[in-house]
Amino acid sequence: DLKEAGRDGAVAPDGVLLPDYDRDGLHAGIVHFGVGGFHRAHQAMYLDRLLRDPDTYAEASRWAICGVGVMPPDLRMRDALRDQHGLYTLVEKSPDGEQRVIVVGSIVDFRYAPDDPEAVIEKIADAGTRIVSLTVTEGGYNIHNVTGEFDPKNPKITAEVEAIGRGEAPTSVFGLVCEALRRRRDRGTGPLTIMSCDNIQGNGETAKGSFGGFARLLDAATGDDLAAWIDAEIPFPNSMVDRITPATTPDDIEALEREHHVRDAWPVVCEDFDQWVLEDHFVDGRPPYEKVGVQVVDDVMPYELMKLRLLNAGHQALGYFGYLSGHRYVNDAATDQPLATFVRAYMDEEATPTLRPVDEDLDAYKDTLLARFANSHVRDTVQRLCLEGSDRIPKFLLPVVREQLAEGGHGEVRRSAAVVASWARYCEGVDEQGEPIEINDRIADTLREYAGRQDEDELAFLRNSDLFGDLVDDERFTAPYLETLRSLKSVGAKETVRSLV
Ligand code: NAD
Incomplete structure (x- = not known):
């Protein structure tokens, strides 16, 4: 005692x-x-x-x-x-x-x-x-x-x-x-x-x-x-x-x-x-x-970028696809093999090239991240990862997209665009079994409204320029985005993730 x-x-x-x-x-x-x-x-x-x-x-x-x-x-x-x-x-x-x-x-x-x-x-x-x-x-x-x-x-x-x-x-x-x-x-x-x-x-x-x-x-x-x-x-x-x-x-x-x-x-x-x-x-x-x-x-910034773009954006990559695939605990999503492979490919191909030099073995850091996500003894929920997406996607993931598309970037945004599409599908507020999804976000109503229009206008969700700026006009982003959104609606999350890897 x-x-x-x-x-x-x-x-x-x-x-x-x-x-x-x-x-x-x-x-x-x-x-x-x-x-x-x-x-x-x-x-x-x-x-x-x-x-x-x-x-x-x-x-x-x-x-x-x-x-x-x-x-x-x-x-x-x-x-x-x-x-x-x-x-x-x-x-x-x-x-x-x-x-x-x-x-x-x-x-x-x-x-x-x-x-x-x-x-x-x-x-x-x-x-x-x-x-x-x-x-x-x-x-x-x-x-x-x-x-x-x-x-x-x-x-x-x-x-x-x-x-x-x-x-x-x-x-x-x-x-x-x-x-x-x-x-x-x-x-x-x-x-x-x-x-x-x-x-x-x-x-x-x-x-x-x-x-x-x-x-x-x-x-x-x-x-x-x-x-x-x-x-x-x-x-x-x-x-x-x-x-x-x-x-x-x-x-x-x-x-x-x-x-x-x-x-x-x-x-x-x-x-x-x-x-x-x-x-x-x-x-x-x-x-x-x-x-x-x-x-x-002397300078924390390169380490912050590493964490935001690998851990925090990695959580976003896991969260919406994980939820739509039926997972409710983070460790279950992170041990769903195609999904884990997808998250790792996002980290390797899209996030890592945008990082600044750090005194850290990045491969080991990423291995550890995936092992941490898969820790079944820390009962973290997928719902928690999907909180406040309107704060998190613009802060964690979109900077990766912008740097990839900027001059000098590699232009590789297929997986990031897919993550945004998974968020857009999630924000429709109904899962693949027809059950309601509780969207916990400061601007939940706005998100539902934009996502609700995507049956008539497939790019509707991206038209929220407060979140996405002018990304809706960049075909390098919208092409893979649309491909994933269509796939999510026709064959569901699990099949979509499989085709992405
Ligand atoms: P917690 O709820 O256990 O504790 C939060 C503490 O902050 C409480 O003492 C609360 O009274 C105080 N607080 C809240 N609002 C305040 C305000 N306006 N003014 C003064 N005090 C206030 O939460 P926690 O898990 O300890 O997380 C706290 C913070 O630590 C997070 O918001 C985050 O910034 C940081 N953090 C948390 C984690 C995590 O996994 N929990 C990881 C990294 C960083």
Whole structure:
């Protein structure tokens, strides 16, 4: 029972790794917003690795984590971590079914901001805090859908700025951090680093835009010039993060107790793969992450392209064809041999030629990706891959198409066009058995409307220029697109995939 595990003499069941280092000697040098599944499977795990190694313990011990939650669901995390002395269990599952069970000890404190916002602000303002890190989801940066920039008109944001102007305490991650930065500046404590670990291309740039945008609103209300100080002093390193971490289910909690005899209110289950490529851009030090497998580099962009065009676009190639072929779990789709061959051919022939040089064996990376997709122990759903296609296809797949068709490209877009056709067929909203398909997308109605017209006008779906620009006019793309769409409608997904490979 992790409530007991903090006591002296606690013994772990066989095969379970307890923190074997002195937790009383840890000091929180990182304040992290958004302690969910992913943070606990990723950043907190890397720090735990550093703490387990006697060679890096002393240095890492100054970088333990104080978690902060600002949303009501974080109350549950506060209670779970408080009762367990910050400890939680990480279950890493490999494709062959092997499990590694680790009790992670790198989180030493957790604050639910509404309980005491002042304490959170002072914690960040404290000289011992040198990094603020974030996994507050893609939606947590208040980015406007159309402009792609911080949305200063969001009523929640303007209401908070007004409230702060009236002397009320801040409530959001932006409000809390900006107030702490103001105190650090005024007291001469100096800057810290703000490190986003969210799954956003250019996550550091995005965070910089959001904190800067919020500070400008505050400045307008108070006559301060905090935004200029943030712009000049605070680094926002970019990073690429990767580890498939589904939400914890009641079954996961029961299985941990049944199979490993560990009672934990909120464990985390994830795959055994992990990757973190981090830009080395910090103002007051950082943990020596490179010693535990983090790739610390000058430029993250080539790695982001690799991940977006192989993993994320690969998921799109698997998702719609997989769904239409009747698969509901990702591992079932990824072990459907013709489909796996098709996805790999997309990666090799279309995505790979558009990548920039990276210090990575791309063939091995792609082999690993397909093995990760096929991991039957991480129950990822096809439905999840098919979420928000209108965000994902334009960000992950269409850049590959554009580069292939641009001057200097190879012009190879047959498979990418087929993936777009599979999405167009999916958006008709009825599967091959006549059952309704639930389309989870911000613009689901628009997608259904365009797809609904393709019986009369075969290119109707591509006429949505907000998504596709002028691709509808390029026959190099529309010819293979139409071939696949017709095939999907006449012989179905499984047969279509077979003919594509
Ligand atoms: P989660 O639901 O377990 O945790 C999300 C956390 O973010 C919670 O603490 C929540 O309160 C907080 N949050 C949400 N909106 C917020 C807001 N507006 N302001 C402040 N905090 C907010 O989700 P997770 O699986 O931990 O994923 C979090 C993020 O991590 C993802 O959105 C993604 O950017 C990144 N990520 C996740 C995975 C994965 O497989 N789960 C993989 C790579 C990257």
